[in-house]
Amino acid sequence: MKATVKWVDGFQFVGESKSGHAIVIDGSKDSGAAGTAMTPMELLLIGVGGCAGMDVISILKKKKQDVHGLQVVVNGKTAQEYPKRYTDIDIEFIVKGRNIEESAVKRAIELSMEKYCSVKATLEGSAKITFSYRIEPVCSE
């Protein structure tokens, strides 16, 4: 895995990954930067939510669940002192669908959190990671 991050100006950078995709990143307005894009610390939360979301959607599809939507809400808490690493990350999965089996959702999340999610496995060296889920039924018409 390889990535290159190039300075544009201020605290704005363009990050390129080996797969040929690029994103803009910037410092936050709170820190005095222009705040034109996501911050590096925000990328970690998107990373863990995306990684877990991909696992869960894949497993639920294999389990023939009629999933209409999936949202992953990630909250991170950082240390007060520099370097202000993440100490706690909470992940909530909100699954929308028709006749979704709770046991399938529970198992999909467990498999992601305990076996497959490489971002979670990387971050949990520093941060305590907790997770929960909610199922929102889609009503029949």
Added chain:
Amino acid sequence: MKATVKWVDGFQFVGESKSGHAIVIDGSKDSGAAGTAMTPMELLLIGVGGCAGMDVISILKKKKQDVHGLQVVVNGKTAQEYPKRYTDIDIEFIVKGRNIEESAVKRAIELSMEKYCSVKATLEGSAKITFSYRIEPVCSE
């Protein structure tokens, strides 16, 4: 810090951060996904390169260095077995500028790596992080 990741279709998700920015993420083509965007694991490399790059550019500016460019090249190695977390991350800083003092570059990188970079501090719970630098002079005309 808060982020929400929403499923679009396939393995494609949109991640939104509290600061109001959004990015697309996707699984890699290698894994059978459409590969339309950066992967969650790539975001971690961009995150650490961006975080360190912002520190270094800030410190070099304070040290009155005439920086014309900064690239941060990040290489990550993952475990063979699931969950395939990052085990090693190497960060190379390439500083371009006029009359750049090597001591200033060395110190800026040390301060980022040892004191300020919150992404590095989060990732080093799992991954061994190494770093190096190269200075590329800009020739006078």
